[in-house]
Amino acid sequence: MSVTLAPRVPAEHVGKARLLRDAIGAEDKATGELITALAARLTSRIRRGNPIPRADVLSGIAHEWRQRVPSRSRLALEIGLGRRSLAIREMRVTASEYRPEEWDTTERGLLVFMIGLEASPFRYMFTVHTLAHVSLHAIGRRSQRGRDATEAAILHDLRALGVAHHALADRPDGAQFAVPASGGAWRGNVQLVRDPRTGCDKALAVRTFMADGI
Numbered sequence: 001m002s003v004t005l006a007p008r009v010p011a012e013h014v015g016k017a018r019l020l021r022d023a024i025g026a027e028d029k030a031t032g033e034l035i036t037a038l039a040a041r042l043t044s045r046i047r048r049g050n051p052i053p054r055a056d057v058l059s060g061i062a063h064e065w066r067q068r069v070p071s072r073s074r075l076a077l078e079i080g081l082g083r084r085s086l087a088i089r090e091m092r093v094t095a096s097e098y099r100p101e102e103w104d105t106t107e108r109g110l111l112v113f114m115i116g117l118e119a120s121p122f123r124y125m126f127t128v129h130t131l132a133h134v135s136l137h138a139i140g141r142r143s144q145r146g147r148d149a150t151e152a153a154i155l156h157d158l159r160a161l162g163v164a165h166h167a168l169a170d171r172p173d174g175a176q177f178a179v180p181a182s183g184g185a186w187r188g189n190v191q192l193v194r195d196p197r198t199g200c201d202k203a204l205a206v207r208t209f210m211a212d213g214i
Contacts, residue, residue: 009140013149017139020151021110025095027070034069035115039126042119052121058086065090075112075159085120091131091162093155098133098193098205109135109206111193112162130193132161132204138186145211147183157181161204169202177204184211 009017038061042053062081065088073093080087096111112132118125142157143149164179171177171190178185186206193203 009137010144013140013143014136016143016149017136020139020154021095021108021136023151024073024093024110027073028094031070031073031092031094035065038065038069039117042124046124051124053084053086053119055083058082058084058119062086062088073155075155075162082120086117087119088115088117090115091159093158096133098135107135109133110139110158112158112165114162130201130203131165132158132206133193134158134161134186134206135208138188138206138208141209142181142184142186145184145209146181153182157186161186161206165204168204173202178210179204181209184209 041057041061045053045057059081062079066077066079069090074090075093076089076091078087078089091112091114094111094113095108097106097108098111110133111130112134114127114129114131116125116127116129139154142154146153146157160181161179164177168175168177168179168190173190173192175190176187177190178187186204187208187210188204188206190202191205192200193205194200
């Protein structure tokens with residue numbers, strides 16, 4: 001029995017995928033440091049025994065988060081600001097390495113994740129959850145097969161994975177999925193994804209991108 005293998009991703013699109021990952025990764029350090037510093041304005045006050053956040057501190061964090069947190073890797077941002085409360089939800093993408101439990105090696109790619117920050121009198125919460133890991137192969141296929149291979153268009157399609165996570169993550173481990181995007185669909189399996197920054201979450205492990213009609 002003969003097996004027909006899919007042709008390799010053209011070198012041009014492999015290169016584009018690597019360049020995108022490198023560009024996203026270049027923001028990671030500054031992004032992490034700034035978000036940590038903004039959150040510390042709240043936690044330091046709590047440690048001093050002041051569980052009620054000041055209005056000017058909350059508004060300052062909201063302003064700086066919107067204006068200073070690097071935006072290239074930002075996929076979506078919602079900020080709710082009240083007189084004594086602040087709620088931030090941001091979907092971002094970061095460079096990552098992924099290794100399923102059955103693999104001996106890691107695979108480079110991009111990680112789509114959600115940051116949540118909530119602060120109000122006597123309440124503070126900061127969370128980070130993985131939504132999807134997208135292999136470098138899948139990014140290369142998206143560049144090759146999607147309608148628009150620009151960075152902005154690919155990031156827009158990565159956001160679709162984050163949006164789809166809520167509906168797909170409850171499926172059994174290993175369940176296949178297809179998330180529509182421009183000119184095709186991301187394809188992969190629901191799996192536990194471990195990352196040293198976000199911990200372990202049931203997420204979308206994206207293996208490839210298939211064009212419409214394939």
